[in-house]
Amino acid sequence: MYRYVCKTMLRRLFLSKKVSYQARLFSGNFRYLEVLNNENNVAIVTMKRAPVNTLNSELLSEISSVLTNLDETKCSGMVLTSFSDKVFSSGLDFNEMYESRPATIRTLVSTILEVIIKLYGSPFPTVAVITGHAPSGGCVLSLCCEYRIMVQNFQIGLNVVKLGYSTPLSIVQLMVNTIGHRNAELALTSGRLFTTNEALRVGLIDEIAKDRASAFDKANDFLNQFKVIPPIARHFTKQSMRRALLQDVSINGKIYVEDFVSLISRPKVQELIAAYMANMKNKKKNSN
Ligand SMILES: CC/C=C\C/C=C\C/C=C\C/C=C/C(=O)SCCNC(=O)CCNC(=O)[C@H](O)C(C)(C)COP(=O)(O)OP(=O)(O)OC[C@H]1O[C@@H](n2cnc3c(N)ncnc32)[C@H](O)[C@@H]1OP(=O)(O)O
Numbered sequence: 475m476y477r478y479v480c481k482t483m484l485r486r487l488f489l490s491k492k493v494s495y496q497a498r499l500f501s502g503n504f505r506y507l508e509v510l511n512n513e514n515n516v517a518i519v520t521m522k523r524a525p526v527n528t529l530n531s532e533l534l535s536e537i538s539s540v541l542t543n544l545d546e547t548k549c550s551g552m553v554l555t556s557f558s559d560k561v562f563s564s565g566l567d568f569n570e571m572y573e574s575r576p577a578t579i580r581t582l583v584s585t586i587l588e589v590i591i592k593l594y595g596s597p598f599p600t601v602a603v604i605t606g607h608a609p610s611g612g613c614v615l616s617l618c619c620e621y622r623i624m625v626q627n628f629q630i631g632l633n634v635v636k637l638g639y640s641t642p643l644s645i646v647q648l649m650v651n652t653i654g655h656r657n658a659e660l661a662l663t664s665g666r667l668f669t670t671n672e673a674l675r676v677g678l679i680d681e682i683a684k685d686r687a688s689a690f691d692k693a694n695d696f697l698n699q700f701k702v703i704p705p706i707a708r709h710f711t712k713q714s715m716r717r718a719l720l721q722d723v724s725i726n727g728k729i730y731v732e733d734f735v736s737l738i739s740r741p742k743v744q745e746l747i748a749a750y751m752a753n754m755k756n757k758k759k760n761s762n
Pocket residue numbers: 525526528560561563564565566567568569583586587607609610611612614633634642643644645723727730731734754755758
C-alpha cells in the first residue's frame with residue numbers, strides 16, 4: 475500500500491511538472507519572441523530581438539509559427555508588441571539584404587510575405603501596441619493588424635523609397651486601405667515618417683497612449699468589444715474586407731518576391747543601403 479501511494483504521488487508530481495513544462499515550452503521555445511496568454515485567452519506576442527527588433531528571417535519565421543499556432547488553438551485575440559520602450563521594430567534586416575546571396579534575400583522576403591498573409595488574414599482580432607519607432611517593415615507589421623495604438627513621441631511610416639527601391643504593390647495597397655489614396659501617395663513617394671500625432675491625424679494609427687500600460691488598457695478595450703460578437707461572423711466579415719489583397723498576394727506572391735529580390739540586388743540599391751547603414755553608424759558615433 476505504501477509503495478502504491480508513493481508511486482502515485484511520484485507519478486502526479488511528474489505529470490504536473492510535465493504540464494507546467496509544456497506551458498513554458500510555448501512561451502519559451504523562441505529565441506526572439508515571448509508569447510503569453512492572458513486570462514481572456516488573448517496572446518501577447520512580444521518581439522524581443524535587442525536592440526531594435528530588426529526583422530531577420532529567424533524572427534519573422536518565429537512570428538509565422540506563432541500565428542499558425544494561435545490559429546490552431548483558437549485564441550480570442552492577439553496583441554503584437556515590442557520589449558523596447560523606444561523601438562517597435564526597425565524593419566527588415568539590412569544585414570540580410572546587403573551583399574547577400576539572392577537566396578538569403580529571397581528567404582527574408584518570402585518569410586515577411588508569409589507573416590503578412592497570416593497576420594492580415596488571421597481569424598482572430600489583432601492589435602499592434604507600438605511602443606516606439608516603427609519604420610518600414612515595422613510599419614508593415616502594424617498595418618497587418620486591425621488596430622494600432624501608439625505611444626507618444628515616436629515615428630512610423632514607410633521610408634523605403636529613400637533606399638532606392640519602390641514600395642511593393644501589396645504594401646502600397648495596405649497603406650491605401652488604411653490612410654486613403656491621396657495620403658498614401660504623398661507619404662510613399664516621399665518616404666515620409668509620421669510622428670505619433672501626425673499618424674493619428676492621417677489615420678495611420680487609431681489611438682495614442684501616454685505609455686505602454688495605458689496602450690495595453692486601450693488594446694484590452696478594443697478586444698473586449700468582440701466578446702459579444704460571434705467569432706465566425708466576425709471572421710467572415712474580416713475576410714470579406716481583406717479578400718482582395720489576400721487573393722492578390724496568394725496568386726502573385728512569388729512574382730512579388732522575385733521582383734523584390736532583383737530590386738534589392740541592383741548595384742545602385744546596394745550602394746544606397748551601404749550609405750544608409752554607414753549614416754546610421756555615424757549618427758550613433760556623433761551622438762555618443
Ligand atoms: C508583397 C510584397 C512582397 C515582398 C516584399 C515584402 C515586404 C517588404 C515590405 C516592406 C519593405 C521593408 C523594407 C525595410 O524594412 S528596410 C529597413 C528600413 N529600416 C529603416 O530605415 C530603419 C533604420 N533604423 C533606424 O532608423 C534606427 O535604428 C531606429 C530609429 C529604428 C532606432 O534608432 P536608435 O538610435 O534607437 O538605434 P540605432 O543606434 O540606430 O540602432 C541600433 C543598432 O541596430 C542597427 N540597425 C538598426 N536598424 C537596422 C536594420 N534595419 N537592419 C540592420 N541593422 C539595423 C544599427 O545599425 C545599430 O547597430 P550598431 O551600431 O551595431 O549597434
